[in-house]
Every structure is written in C-alpha cells, then in structure tokens.
Amino acid sequence: MSRDTSGQLPAWARLPRPTTTTLAAVDICRFGTRRDAPTQLLLRKEMYGLVAEACRITRVPWYDCHREDRGDGALFIVPPDVAADHLLDPFANHLTVVLRRYNRLAGPATRLRLRLAVHAGQIHRDEHGVAGPALVHLFRLLDAPAFKKAADSAVADLAMIVSDRLYTDAVEGGGLVNPAAYTSQRVTCKETRARAWIWTPPTH
Template sequence: MSQDAPRLPLSTGEGLPSPVPTTLAAVDICRFGARSNARTQLHLRREMYALIAEACRITRVPWAASYREDRGDGALFIVPPDVAAEHLLDPFAHHLVAVLRRYNRLSSHAAQLKLRLAVHTGRVHSDDHGVTGPALVHLFRLLDAPAFKKIAADTADLAVIVSDRLYTDVTEGGGLIDPTAYKPQRITCKETRTRAWIWTPPAH
C-alpha cells in the first residue's frame, strides 16, 4: 500500500473485517517487462501515476482520497464508496485516453505508454496488510485474461475491460455511458470463466 494512501476502514470486532462496497480499478503497463532498462521502467511508472492522477482530477474522482497499491508494472486503486461506479468508465476512461495520447505524441518511441484498465464493483475486505476478497481476485482475473491482453496489444493507448456485473448495473440503472460502445467478451483466466465488456477508444 502507498505510504500516503488512505486506508479502508477496518472492523473492530472479531471475525472477518467489515467489507466496504466500492468500485475497484487496476491498471497495467503493457509490455512493461520488455523494457529491460531500469531508467525507462521508472520513467513509465512515474508517468503512469501522473496520468492517472490527472485523469482523476479532470473527472473529479478523488485520487488523493482513494486507496492505492503499487503493483510494480501497474497499480490498484479503490475509490471512496460515494463515487459513482460509472464515473470510472465515462468520463474517467475517456479522459485517461486523452492525456495518454497527449503524452505519447510528445514522447520518444522508447517511452511510449500503453495501458490496460480493468474496472469492477464489489465488497472489499481490508486488514493490516492491505485488501482482499473475491471482488479483488475477479478484478485481476479480468486484467490478466489472455483474450483481453490480445485485444489491448492491438489497441493504441488504452483498452478497458469492465465486469459483467458493473456493466449490467450501469446500463440497467440508466447511466450515461453508451452501452453499444462496449463489446462482450468471454473471459477465461485460471479458475475464472465469465463474460466481460471491453471498450477501446475510437481511432484518432
């Protein structure tokens, strides 16, 4: 967990920590391991965090108030429960594409940055060591699914995968996202077999 990142609330009684219903997002730098130069990897990590924070600021998603964990080649962040889940799809993902494209236009070939983003909603347990729970496992199964990685590899700048639960909640609840912009995809990753929804930005 980041030193300055807020903690999720813990239960004070015995048994499982009190679960917090919220929206979870995980970001991964595509082909990070192929960048064997440590200086380049550090640069990409720094820029990834800066771009996520900028997209959050534009979207009014409270990055400073979100729980965050570094993942080496990516990051996990969990927004406060009062943030509407759909905000992580639209406008956040759209703003992230915009700042990514601006960054890539101004960067060298070696410093180009392409991201995968997974978004899910569910209950998260926290303890002294961080966070856990089935929702977190599901989030990373989506992010790491081979089918999603293949789509991301063929997409410029950003590819987004959304859990079926979140997509259904947002589209059936009258959210402002365009349901037709998301394409269904069967996902198989380890023990997970599910349907998810993928959004890729229009070519520019």
C-alpha cells in the first residue's frame, strides 16, 4: 500500500467498508526466461518506472494507488474518484509510447513486453491486504491462455485485456474508448469462463 509524504495511508484506502474502483495488473512477458537475477531486477525497475510515468501522463495518481508487487508484475488499484476509462485507451496508449521509447535502446535480454489487465469492482480489505471476486477475476483475465497467446503474437510490446463489464460500461457511457481497437475474446482460466476484450496498439 502506498503512503503519502506524511507516512499515512491515502484517505480512501483507510475506509473500512468495501470500495468500488478500478483495478489493473501488469505482467512482464516471458519473465522466467530471463534467468539471471540482475536482468530480472532491471526489468522490474524499468517496468515500475514506465508504469508510473504512463500514470503521470494520464493524470492517474500513481502514489495514491494501492500497489502490490507480484514478482514478475504488479497490481495497482486507483483511487475511486479516478474515472475508469482513464485506465483504458488513454493509459494504454501512453504506456505504449514510453515502452517504445525504452525498447529503442534496450538489448534483446532487456527488452520489455507487457501484458495489462483492467477490471472494475469492489475490493475488500483485511489485515493481510486486499481480496474479493473482482481481484480474482482481474488475475484470471491476466493469466488466461488466450490472452497470453494474443500478447505473444502481437507486433507491439503491450497488449491489454479488459473485462466485459468495464468495456461495456465505458462504451455505453461514451468514455475515452475506441471500440474499433478492441477484439472480443472468450477466455477460460481455472474456474473462470468469461467474455473479455483485447486491445493492442495500432500498427501504423
């Protein structure tokens, strides 16, 4: 959990009741194939820096997000007053740009390719952290074999998967979403069978 400069948790994160907000998880593709620790540590550092920069450009308050490290990736949950559609096309496009800039100077071993999953729902807290069905669904989307296959075959260095609920709400609400950039996909991962939407950057 992030803290502000006074060392206190953000006010929204201290609320005892469940909070409805937007959840995102990012994962470094093929992280396990980078077998030496220095390379893995470098990739993790760069991933965090690029995600934080993309948040800043998108005006998503990275330092007010709940953040949890996942070894080869990270979970971040934005404050509930941040519009969910900011984490879709705006954030994904900005992350693509900063990734492209980084990869221009990266060698084969340090090139970064990322998968991003975004969902919206209730988060619950206990003494160990955050939990709830929305969190489970987010990681089922991120780990879905169909999404991993789509990300591996994509030309770009970023692929994003969005829950059907969030995508539908954003499109129907006239949010910052270009429906033509998304492809409908049925995903299966463990007990989850759901429709989702996959976004990849334009190739032109």
